[in-house]
Amino acid sequence: MTDGPHLHDGEELCELGLALYTRALRDGHVSNAAASDAPCLIDIGLLHPAIDDLDRLEPVAPAVVLQRLLRFSEDRIADERRHGQRLADVFEPLIRLGPNTFANEGTPALRILGSKKRTGQAIEEAMAEGTSELLAIQPHDSYVTRRPDILEGAMERDQAFLDRGARMRALYQHTARHAPYQRVRYERLTGDVEARTLNEVTDRLIIIDRTVAFIPASADRTLALEVRHPALIAYFVNTFDRLWRLATPMHPQAVEQATLNGITPRQHAIAALLVEGHTDADIAERLGMNVRTARVHIAKLAATLGSESRAQLGYLIGRSGILDREG
Numbered sequence: 378m379t380d381g382p383h384l385h386d387g388e389e390l391c392e393l394g395l396a397l398y399t400r401a402l403r404d405g406h407v408s409n410a411a412a413s414d415a416p417c418l419i420d421i422g423l424l425h426p427a428i429d430d431l432d433r434l435e436p437v438a439p440a441v442v443l444q445r446l447l448r449f450s451e452d453r454i455a456d457e458r459r460h461g462q463r464l465a466d467v468f469e470p471l472i473r474l475g476p477n478t479f480a481n482e483g484t485p486a487l488r489i490l491g492s493k494k495r496t497g498q499a500i501e502e503a504m505a506e507g508t509s510e511l512l513a514i515q516p517h518d519s520y521v522t523r524r525p526d527i528l529e530g531a532m533e534r535d536q537a538f539l540d541r542g543a544r545m546r547a548l549y550q551h552t553a554r555h556a557p558y559q560r561v562r563y564e565r566l567t568g569d570v571e572a573r574t575l576n577e578v579t580d581r582l583i584i585i586d587r588t589v590a591f592i593p594a595s596a597d598r599t600l601a602l603e604v605r606h607p608a609l610i611a612y613f614v615n616t617f618d619r620l621w622r623l624a625t626p627m628h629p630q631a632v633e634q635a636t637l638n639g640i641t642p643r644q645h646a647i648a649a650l651l652v653e654g655h656t657d658a659d660i661a662e663r664l665g666m667n668v669r670t671a672r673v674h675i676a677k678l679a680a681t682l683g684s685e686s687r688a689q690l691g692y693l694i695g696r697s698g699i700l701d702r703e704g
Contacts, residue, residue, distance in 0.1 A: 391417060398423050409434060409522040421446070429644050447642070448700070450623045451649070454577060457616055461579050472594060472602065486606040489594055496591065497602040501523070503585045511538060512617045513547045514582040515659070533567060538569030547572045548620055551643060552666050554627055563628040573624030576646040577663055586612055640699055644678045647671065648694045651678075 394415035594600040684690035
């Protein structure tokens, strides 16, 4: 067995593994010997031994594997969110002590911006000086319908940044895929710009040229923290990169999410929060939708599972196995 093709993450599928899995789907099975060169097929759970012949491996349905891997992805996202919250908890009392500067640096490593207007100005100033890259995580309430003058100003700023040869990468929640503002934004911007979506994202984060970042500094987001500490910037970039690899492309080419047994990915995410005991308002807030939309999805989920009450819905979700790792 050659090691080269399998120096990849445990949930990735190499070209050899993809070819063997395709053959197994077409023929209904492959031999153990044929699959030995692609152990990732077993590791990911794409193949399993046949009951009547242990020397033969049969394929698991692609939709089942996809849902299991998506569940793994959601777990990693939750871990990142908890890690980020722990970081915020550690730094909150430090921020209250006052602005910190390093003795050998003229620019503060951490600086509080005292209003939304000042934050917007600081971001515009950083983008005006930027030349290479902007990374952004935008939760649902960051892309509400804008006034025409604000929209035009933002579009001009972003386009000027792209015209200097820079690139833009943005992460949103899945609800952004249907937001009119986002369609207008990405239809008009020209240059190296991409956007992807997740069920849940972290709080707002903007990183420019990997030298300065902006994050909220208060619950109502009237205050922001400008960060220039290299270690914190590296942490933010690493978090963004991990979430980016888990996200679904939205622009320039949108990718549709798979549906399993009549349950859409959005309903799957809602089901997971329902069994955890979250209210309709909590679910709407976490998934970036209004409460009425959340209730529509819950009603559709109930109809699919044949539930007649909220209590029964939780029971049917558990019994259906749609949240199980094994799909």
